[in-house]
Every structure is written in structure tokens, then in C-alpha cells.
Amino acid sequence: xxxxxxxxxxxxxxxxxxxxxxxxxxxxxxxxxxxxxxxxxxxxxxxxxxxxxxxxxxxxxxxxxxxxxxxxxxxxxxxxxxxxxxxxxxxxxxxxxxxxxxxxxxxxxxxxxxxxxxxxxxxxxxxxxxxxxxxxxxxx
Numbered sequence: 001x002x003x004x005x006x007x008x009x010x011x012x013x014x015x016x017x018x019x020x021x022x023x024x025x026x027x028x029x030x031x032x033x034x035x036x037x038x039x040x041x042x043x044x045x046x047x048x049x050x051x052x053x054x055x056x057x058x059x060x061x062x063x064x065x066x067x068x069x070x071x072x073x074x075x076x077x078x079x080x081x082x083x084x085x086x087x088x089x090x091x092x093x094x095x096x097x098x099x100x101x102x103x104x105x106x107x108x109x110x111x112x113x114x115x116x117x118x119x120x121x122x123x124x125x126x127x128x129x130x131x132x133x134x135x136x137x138x139x140x
Contacts, residue, residue: 009035011116020109021101030095032119037088040081047078084120091120103127 012028014020051071058064094100101110103124110124123131 033088087120
């Protein structure tokens with residue numbers, strides 16, 4: 001997720017003896033989440049303007065179908081980004097509520113490195129692995 005965006009944040013390096021999810025750590029993740037939200041919103045706005053500018057009616061059915069296919073793909077991507085913005089807002093709410101950084105399933109620390117890679121993570125790596133295993137079993 002973070003590699004898709006332009007902003008690169010330095011990984012948080014906790015000081016020796018620093019408590020997990022200290023105010024500095026929470027502020028670090030809040031900045032990351034807010035920046036991701038801004039970038040996603042800008043991408044969505046850019047897409048809307050581009051689609052309005054490129055709204056051309058092609059006489060050739062193949063050209064029209066190609067344009068509609070491109071627009072459908074773009075809209076699907078923007079819908080995923082809109083859902084991610086909602087998840088970011090929920091995650092910021094967890095920071096405000098003091099629940100951020102802990103697994104929703106078992107309650108253990110998710111870990112700074114995992115949160116750096118995926119700031120909206122709600123499960124620790126063990127619970128996420130089990131969740132993915134269950135999904136694969138159900139899909140078969």
C-alpha cells in the first residue's frame with residue numbers, strides 16, 4: 001500500500017524503554033494515515049476531472065467500448081480507494097480511542113513494522129495468517 005504513494009515516511013525508531021503506542025508513535029501513524037488520505041483524495045479528484053475532460057463520443061463502436069472499459073476499470077480503482085479512505089478514517093478513530101496498534105482478534109500488539117507496512121492493519125500477523133488460511137479453505 002505505502003509503495004503506491006508518493007510520500008515516504010521514515011520508519012519509526014522507538015527509543016529504548018519506550019512504551020508501545022506512545023503518544024509519539026500514535027502521532028507518527030496519524031501523520032502517515034492523514035497523508036495517505038490526502039493523496040487518495042487527490043487521485044480521486046484527478047480522475048473525476050480527467051473523466052470529464054475525456055468524455056468523448058466515438059463513432060466507432062470499438063473505440064467507444066475501449067473507452068467505456070477504461071472508465072469502468074478506473075471507477076473500480078477509485079471505489080477501492082474510496083473504501084480505503086473510509087478504513088483510514090476508522091483507523092484514525094481507533095487512534096483517538098486508544099485502540100490502535102492492538103489485534104482485534106487476540107488483543108496482542110500488532111507491531112510497529114507491520115503497521116509501518118500497512119497502517120490500517122487490524123490483526124496481528126498470526127491472526128491474519130489464520131484468517132487467510134480459513135479464507136482459502138472456504139474458497140475450495
